Amino acid sequence: MSYLVWLVTGCSPGGFGECFVHSILARGDKVIATARNLEKIKHLGKAGAAVLQLDITDTQQNINNTISKAISVYGRIDVLVNNAAYVAIGTSEDLEADDFQAQFDTNVFGTIKVTRAALPHFRQRRAGTVVFIGSLSGWIGHPGVDAYAGSKHALEGIVESLHHETSHLGIRTLLIGPGRFRTLLLSSQNMKAAQTKVADYNDFSHALLTGLAKEDQRQPGNPVRLAEIVVDLVRREGLAQGREVPFRLPLGIDCFDEVQAKCEETLKLLEDWKDVLRSTDHNDQTK
Structure with a gap:
C-alpha cells in the first residue's frame, strides 16, 4: 500500500490524538496533527508530523480554510x-444550559464542521475514510455525565446517517466507541x-467526583x-487483514460488557413487548 495522508484533530499531549x-508515522504514513493550541503539538512536528x-x-469558513x-x-x-472532545461532569440540574451548549459545540457541532469541510474533497476523489471517536457514553447514559452522554449519543446518530449517505461514493466511515482508556480525559x-x-x-455528586479523580490514569x-x-x-492490515471491517466498533473490556448487556436487555424488551410494539398500525395496513 502506498502511504496514506491522515489529519487528526485533538492532538494535545496525553490523548488518543497523540x-x-x-x-x-510508525506505519510509514503522513500525518497532519492539529490542536487548538499549536504550542502543545510542536513536539509532534519534531517527530515527523505536519502541524496545524x-x-x-x-x-465553518475558518475551518474550511484550515482544511484547504x-x-x-x-x-x-x-x-x-475526528478525535477532539472533552467531558463535562454534573447532573442535569447542576449543569447550566451554557454547559450543555459548550459540550455539544465541541463534541458534536465542531466535529460536524470539520467533517463537512473534508467531505467535498473525499467526494470529488471518490475515496477517503472518516474516523469518529465516539464513546461508551454513546451507548450508555451513565448518571452524572448527562451532557457528555447526550453529545456522544447525538454523534452516533449523525455518523450512522452519514455512513449510509456516503458509502456509495467511495467514502468509508468508522465509528469507534472506546470504554475507559488511560488518557487525560479525566x-x-x-x-x-x-x-x-x-x-x-x-x-451522589461527591462519590462521582471522588471516583473520577481516583480513576484518572488508572x-x-x-x-x-x-x-x-x-x-x-483503516489500512486493512494486521488484525483487520482478511476481515470485513465493521462500521461501528466498541473497544475495551468495559465497553464489551456494558454494550452486550444493553443489547441483551433490548432484545428481551422487544420479545416481552412484541405484541404491544407491533399493535400500532391502522387496520388497513397489511400485517
Whole structure:
C-alpha cells in the first residue's frame, strides 16, 4: 500500500490524538496533527508530523480554510480522524444550559464542521475514510455525565446517517466507541465538573467526583493499543487483514460488557413487548 495522508484533530499531549500520530508515522504514513493550541503539538512536528492550528469550535469558513491548507501540505487527505472532545461532569440540574451548549459545540457541532469541510474533497476523489471517536457514553447514559452522554449519543446518530449517505461514493466511515482508556480525559485540565448545589444530589455528586479523580490514569484501556487497532482497520492490515471491517466498533473490556448487556436487555424488551410494539398500525395496513 502506498502511504496514506491522515489529519487528526485533538492532538494535545496525553490523548488518543497523540497516540494516533505516533502509530501513523510508525506505519510509514503522513500525518497532519492539529490542536487548538499549536504550542502543545510542536513536539509532534519534531517527530515527523505536519502541524496545524485548528479550533473545531471556530466558524465553518475558518475551518474550511484550515482544511484547504491541510490538503495543500501533501496534496490530499486520505483519512480524517475526528478525535477532539472533552467531558463535562454534573447532573442535569447542576449543569447550566451554557454547559450543555459548550459540550455539544465541541463534541458534536465542531466535529460536524470539520467533517463537512473534508467531505467535498473525499467526494470529488471518490475515496477517503472518516474516523469518529465516539464513546461508551454513546451507548450508555451513565448518571452524572448527562451532557457528555447526550453529545456522544447525538454523534452516533449523525455518523450512522452519514455512513449510509456516503458509502456509495467511495467514502468509508468508522465509528469507534472506546470504554475507559488511560488518557487525560479525566484530568483537571480536560474534565469540567460542576459541583452540585442540590442537597438531594450531595452524596451522589461527591462519590462521582471522588471516583473520577481516583480513576484518572488508572483506567484499564491502553490508548496506544486503541490507536494501533484503528490504524489496522483503516489500512486493512494486521488484525483487520482478511476481515470485513465493521462500521461501528466498541473497544475495551468495559465497553464489551456494558454494550452486550444493553443489547441483551433490548432484545428481551422487544420479545416481552412484541405484541404491544407491533399493535400500532391502522387496520388497513397489511400485517
